[in-house]
Amino acid sequence: MNTGHYGRHLLAEWMLDPSVAYLNHGTVGATPRRVMAEYRRIQDAIERQPAQFQLRELADVEGRGDPSRPHMRVAAEGVARHLGCRADDLVFVDNATTGVNAVLRSFPFGAGDEILVTSLGYGAVTSTARYVAREHGCTVATVDLPPHDATPDDYVDLVAAAVGPRTRIVLVDHITSQTALVLPLARIAAACRAKGALVLVDAAHSPGAIDVDIESYGVDWYTANLHKWGFAPRSCGILWARPEHHASLHPTVISWGLGNGIAAEFDLLGTRDPAPFLAAPFALDLVEEWGGPLLRRHNHDLAMEGARMVEAEFGRALRTPEELFGPMVNVGVPHRFGTTKDEAVALQRRLLAVHGIEVPVFGDTEGLRLRISAQIYNDRSDMERLVAALRKEAR
Numbered sequence: 001m002n003t004g005h006y007g008r009h010l011l012a013e014w015m016l017d018p019s020v021a022y023l024n025h026g027t028v029g030a031t032p033r034r035v036m037a038e039y040r041r042i043q044d045a046i047e048r049q050p051a052q053f054q055l056r057e058l059a060d061v062e063g064r065g066d067p068s069r070p071h072m073r074v075a076a077e078g079v080a081r082h083l084g085c086r087a088d089d090l091v092f093v094d095n096a097t098t099g100v101n102a103v104l105r106s107f108p109f110g111a112g113d114e115i116l117v118t119s120l121g122y123g124a125v126t127s128t129a130r131y132v133a134r135e136h137g138c139t140v141a142t143v144d145l146p147p148h149d150a151t152p153d154d155y156v157d158l159v160a161a162a163v164g165p166r167t168r169i170v171l172v173d174h175i176t177s178q179t180a181l182v183l184p185l186a187r188i189a190a191a192c193r194a195k196g197a198l199v200l201v202d203a204a205h206s207p208g209a210i211d212v213d214i215e216s217y218g219v220d221w222y223t224a225n226l227h228k229w230g231f232a233p234r235s236c237g238i239l240w241a242r243p244e245h246h247a248s249l250h251p252t253v254i255s256w257g258l259g260n261g262i263a264a265e266f267d268l269l270g271t272r273d274p275a276p277f278l279a280a281p282f283a284l285d286l287v288e289e290w291g292g293p294l295l296r297r298h299n300h301d302l303a304m305e306g307a308r309m310v311e312a313e314f315g316r317a318l319r320t321p322e323e324l325f326g327p328m329v330n331v332g333v334p335h336r337f338g339t340t341k342d343e344a345v346a347l348q349r350r351l352l353a354v355h356g357i358e359v360p361v362f363g364d365t366e367g368l369r370l371r372i373s374a375q376i377y378n379d380r381s382d383m384e385r386l387v388a389a390l391r392k393e394a395r
């Protein structure tokens with residue numbers, strides 16, 4: 001498949017309602033039919049001999065490195081291949097929230113340590129930092145980052161300047177949530193580590209959205225979702241850790257593998273459905289089969305085009321540098337649409353109910369902002385529909 005073949009006709013490959021212009025792939029992701037079929041095939045295979053699967057084939061909880069590779073390790077290898085890391089450093093987690101929790105809740109903080117978060121961080125994971133700090137007598141510091149109209153250098157400099165002598169961990173996004181910024185991760189990590197802080201990355205959006213090469217970033221932990229842009233069924237995330245952090249890293253649910261290494265500890269967390277994890281290599285392979293870099297380029301270009309069309313409709317120009325966006329772009333609409341969270345919710349509801357467009361809208365003192373996601377089942381006509389809808393709503 002190449003970019004010429006992308007567009008709304010590909011909705012047939014998904015189970016999405018074709019009457020809706022779906023510009024919100026970033027929120028939870030949508031799983032292609034082919035991946036759903038693979039996921040169900042795996043579930044059916046498990047049901048043929050559930051005990052055999054659960055007790056002997058799924059995971060090696062004793063960490064003996066059994067030569068017949070357990071399914072969770074084979075899946076980890078299939079995923080690691082796409083993310084620029086070793087499978088031995090990668091485990092599955094339900095989602096990025098769980099990954100952040102595992103790191104922060106098992107890290108040996110001392111009283112007085114600081115966790116540095118950013119003002120653009122995702123609320124749920126910032127809450128985790130606050131909870132952990134409270135439990136350990138630590139503090140949480142927040143560095144204010146501009147939500148838009150800033151340069152990559154600004155983000156590096158602001159985070160670096162906020163790292164202090166007590167900062168143990170910097171919790172930073174790879175792609176920010178509402179603001180959709182692809183932060184210059186390797187440069188931020190180098191600056192933090194130079195000042196003696198460890199770096200935990202919330203990369204909830206990254207796999208499938210941008211090229212991911214974990215080992216090249218120089219970070220300490222990297223957690224990501226595969227159920228957003230990676231096409232995997234929900235719930236499916238990963239957590240990667242540098243080898244020197246393995247011994248102190250534990251899942252939030254302690255189970256049979258305790259003390260036997262991260263694979264043993266994370267691969268079996270009691271009885272649950274492992275099919276999303278086992279389907280993940282198939283899902284990431286499909287992202288590449290459907291274009292890989294071409295798909296990512298299409299999604300980025302289309303999201304940018306949509307954002308520029310919205311800006312042009314209201315006589316403005318997008319000021320955030322293009323390199324700070326991936327397949328989602330955050331764009332403002334004029335003050336007359338409102339500024340509050342309630343007005344944002346109302347506009348989002350009207351866009352769906354009246355115009356058949358699913359797109360998230362956020363409150364902002366300078367005017368509401370939309371986050372436009374583009375996936376290969378979108379094309380310019382979806383963006384034209386959005387602009388036409390905003391034009392009507394503006395009257």
Ligand SMILES: Cc1ncc(COP(=O)(O)O)c(C=O)c1O
Pocket residue numbers: 026027095096097098121122124125173175176177178202204205225
């Ligand atoms: C930056 C960021 N972190 C974490 C999450 C949470 O993802 P999950 O609910 O899959 O853990 C999101 C979800 O959109 C996000 O954007």
